[in-house]
Amino acid sequence: MTKLAIIGGGNMGEALLAGLLAGTEPRFTAAEVVVVELAEERAAYLREHYGVATTAEAGPAIRTAETVLLTVKPYHVDDLFAAVADDVNDNQLFVSAVGGVRTSRLEALLPGKSPVVRCMPNTPVSVGRGVVAISAGTYAGEAELDYAQSLFEPVGKVVRVEESRMDAITALSGSGPAYYFFLTEALIEAGILLGLPRALAEELVKANAAGAAEMLQVPDADAVRMRAAVTSPGGATIAAIRQFEERGVRAAVMAAIEAARDRAAEMGR
Numbered sequence: 298m299t300k301l302a303i304i305g306g307g308n309m310g311e312a313l314l315a316g317l318l319a320g321t322e323p324r325f326t327a328a329e330v331v332v333v334e335l336a337e338e339r340a341a342y343l344r345e346h347y348g349v350a351t352t353a354e355a356g357p358a359i360r361t362a363e364t365v366l367l368t369v370k371p372y373h374v375d376d377l378f379a380a381v382a383d384d385v386n387d388n389q390l391f392v393s394a395v396g397g398v399r400t401s402r403l404e405a406l407l408p409g410k411s412p413v414v415r416c417m418p419n420t421p422v423s424v425g426r427g428v429v430a431i432s433a434g435t436y437a438g439e440a441e442l443d444y445a446q447s448l449f450e451p452v453g454k455v456v457r458v459e460e461s462r463m464d465a466i467t468a469l470s471g472s473g474p475a476y477y478f479f480l481t482e483a484l485i486e487a488g489i490l491l492g493l494p495r496a497l498a499e500e501l502v503k504a505n506a507a508g509a510a511e512m513l514q515v516p517d518a519d520a521v522r523m524r525a526a527v528t529s530p531g532g533a534t535i536a537a538i539r540q541f542e543e544r545g546v547r548a549a550v551m552a553a554i555e556a557a558r559d560r561a562a563e564m565g566r
């Protein structure tokens with residue numbers, strides 16, 4: 298029996314696959330995983346890079362799997378479940394990373410009472426440094442949450458949350474890496490504006506990101522205090538911060554995350 302069927306071999310499917318197969322004691326071996334991916338070119342890439350089996354047929358993959366991990370887009374869900382209704386049984390656990398889609402909607406699409414755990418991972422799971430929020434649906438309890446926690450602990454931090462918080466968590470955490478990459482892009486461009494060679498700007502900005510991230514992991518790390526420690530009176534940093542504040546960067550961040558939360562809710566309907 299296949300231990301894990303990953304339905305959707307796109308960005309998130311691959312990030313989780315990479316994390317779950319990584320390390321000297323991987324969570325799964327490649328032989329225990331099948332990825333359902335419709336695009337043959339993409340499937341071939343996943344077979345070559347990870348050594349997993351792939352198929353374009355979700356039904357047989359789901360029928361023989363203990364755990365089904367959904368990493369398809371929200372608008373794929375209806376067609377997918379319509380096609381696999383005969384292949385599902387109530388002993389399987391469905392773990393859904395599908396943005397915005399509530400467990401109640403998935404439960405209504407499933408033919409029986411399969412347990413469903415909703416999760417919201419982020420792409421750093423690919424390097425074992427992700428964060429995955431989990432919440433249980435109607436037919437999932439502590440045992441299923443414990444299992445989901447054990448599934449994701451090798452790829453990062455796991456937090457148990459109320460499902461009502463999932464859209465906010467999607468906006469802040471699921472999408473979160475994109476914001477840091479966006480800021481990284483902007484800082485590299487700023488370095489180039491100031492005349493630095495691109496390679497040097499990239500090296501400096503990436504090393505800064507790593508250093509700041511490490512400092513934030515220290516117990517009781519306080520972003521406000523650490524920012525103040527860099528901001529010398531009458532110095533260079535405060536000149537930059539003034540520009541951020543004058544241009545409404547803080548308010549723009551809040552509005553952006555609100556927009557992401559609203560879009561997550563909308564995608565799931």
Ligand SMILES: NC(=O)C1=CN([C@@H]2O[C@H](COP(=O)(O)OP(=O)(O)OC[C@H]3O[C@@H](n4cnc5c(N)ncnc54)[C@H](OP(=O)(O)O)[C@@H]3O)[C@@H](O)[C@H]2O)C=CC1
Nearest residue numbers: 305306307308309333335336368369370371373395396471
């Ligand atoms: N990217 C991220 O950082 C995160 C994404 N998510 C969630 O993960 C899900 C996937 O997102 P992402 O990976 O970015 O999207 P992608 O478009 O990269 O991947 C979706 C994949 O699903 C495949 N697919 C579509 N329909 C089916 C089907 N019926 N059976 C099997 N595979 C199918 C698509 O194939 P094809 O291209 O051929 O259509 C595609 O490869 C979304 O619901 C998103 O909200 C959650 C957290 C973070």
Ligand SMILES: O=C(O)[C@@H]1CCC=N1
Nearest residue numbers: 396467468471472473
């Ligand atoms: O952009 C999206 O909709 C998905 C959900 C969180 C990250 N990516």
